[in-house]
Amino acid sequence: MAAPVVSLTSTISFHGLKLLCHKKYQVLYRFQKEIVSVNQHSQASSSFRLLSKNPLVSHPDSDIVRFSAALSVEQVKKYLNPSFMSLVVVGSMAFDAIETPFGKSDKIIGGAATYIAYSASNFTKPIKQISVVGGDFPQSELDALTARGVQLEGVQIKKDEKSFFWSGRYHMDMNTRDTLETQLNVLENFSPVVPESYQDCEFLMLGNLVPAVQRSVIQQMKKRPKLIVMDTMNFWMEIALADLKDVLTMVDVLMVNDSEARELSHEYSLVKAANKILTMGPKYLIIKKGEHGALLFHDNHVFFAPALPLEDVFDPTGAGDTFAGGFIGHLAKTKDISFDNMKTAIIMGSAMASFCVEKFGTQRLIEITRKEIDERLGEFVELVNFDIDLV
Numbered sequence: 001m002a003a004p005v006v007s008l009t010s011t012i013s014f015h016g017l018k019l020l021c022h023k024k025y026q027v028l029y030r031f032q033k034e035i036v037s038v039n040q041h042s043q044a045s046s047s048f049r050l051l052s053k054n055p056l057v058s059h060p061d062s063d064i065v066r067f068s069a070a071l072s073v074e075q076v077k078k079y080l081n082p083s084f085m086s087l088v089v090v091g092s093m094a095f096d097a098i099e100t101p102f103g104k105s106d107k108i109i110g111g112a113a114t115y116i117a118y119s120a121s122n123f124t125k126p127i128k129q130i131s132v133v134g135g136d137f138p139q140s141e142l143d144a145l146t147a148r149g150v151q152l153e154g155v156q157i158k159k160d161e162k163s164f165f166w167s168g169r170y171h172m173d174m175n176t177r178d179t180l181e182t183q184l185n186v187l188e189n190f191s192p193v194v195p196e197s198y199q200d201c202e203f204l205m206l207g208n209l210v211p212a213v214q215r216s217v218i219q220q221m222k223k224r225p226k227l228i229v230m231d232t233m234n235f236w237m238e239i240a241l242a243d244l245k246d247v248l249t250m251v252d253v254l255m256v257n258d259s260e261a262r263e264l265s266h267e268y269s270l271v272k273a274a275n276k277i278l279t280m281g282p283k284y285l286i287i288k289k290g291e292h293g294a295l296l297f298h299d300n301h302v303f304f305a306p307a308l309p310l311e312d313v314f315d316p317t318g319a320g321d322t323f324a325g326g327f328i329g330h331l332a333k334t335k336d337i338s339f340d341n342m343k344t345a346i347i348m349g350s351a352m353a354s355f356c357v358e359k360f361g362t363q364r365l366i367e368i369t370r371k372e373i374d375e376r377l378g379e380f381v382e383l384v385n386f387d388i389d390l391v
């Protein structure tokens, strides 16, 4: 029997067609609750954009919302159900030992994919994780991630091997650090397997990891994700540059810090570096500058977002990954990959990173609440909001 058909036009006409922007959002929101009862979306403007960019909806640049199609209930559910907008995260899960001018940690839980998952889980769920750990990785840490909506089917556990280990020491400015030791351990021969249940991936976040592993995950995806974002670091530029450059040709967005952008491009000027890197594959480039914020480059456009000036920075480890998690989490939540929405995503990333640095390791990210995130976003708006008279 054919699936029942929901006429969106009639639902919307019940509320009237000519609506102000804010009302439009409410109508769409009510539509969701009435017809498919999906999870609650916040009333943020980003959620509005999500719906207006919905390909099922025509949204001319006017106050009028028109629905272009009659859809089956199954089509509507498929489109709006978050499990169909899946975010897959690839990256290291690790033990870290960190030294800062203010303290020192023993082996604590870290890894790019760990930070990304904790951060992104504030925006979208489930997060489908791909990584590898040794038998020494605590089950309680895996359980904590599961409780946050992180699926671990793609995380291999090598019982007889040791987890990846990294140790680093920060300089007095907390913006630069030296890697003291990198023990690849389980990462050395890691061959990722993308589970069948991850094949609906629309957003793929390639966290810092062996470039060949990042490439293997892209190649295993039967359908190309809507957006592929890649993070990497100088370590891989030094030992796997050819692979790294190959992966660059396959991704949409690259994220690196300023010194990595310089190393990759052999240019000191970040504008020249960006122009060069944008010819290597990615259409968008984000250059992270620690406490000095982040730049987003695309074609001839550039956008700058500051970092929040914080009284105390305790441990910057994972700030870049946390930023990546907020960035991709927001994009996956809103399903809008326009340059404008990427600007909002950068602010989300910066807000999340500002929490990460307040305590050692993942500790602060684990405690964080939605209310705190909203308050911090408010602080960002305040920080960059100014009126100026041009005389």
Ligand code: AMP
Binding pocket: 092, 094, 095, 096, 109, 110, 111, 112, 165, 166, 182, 208, 209, 210, 233, 235, 236, 316, 317, 318, 319, 320, 321, 322
């Ligand atoms: P971030 O401070 O955002 O650059 O990320 C720090 C995290 O990256 C730490 O938790 C480390 O475990 C992880 N990490 C450090 N070096 C590497 C590497 N070569 N490959 C993958 N992950 C790494």
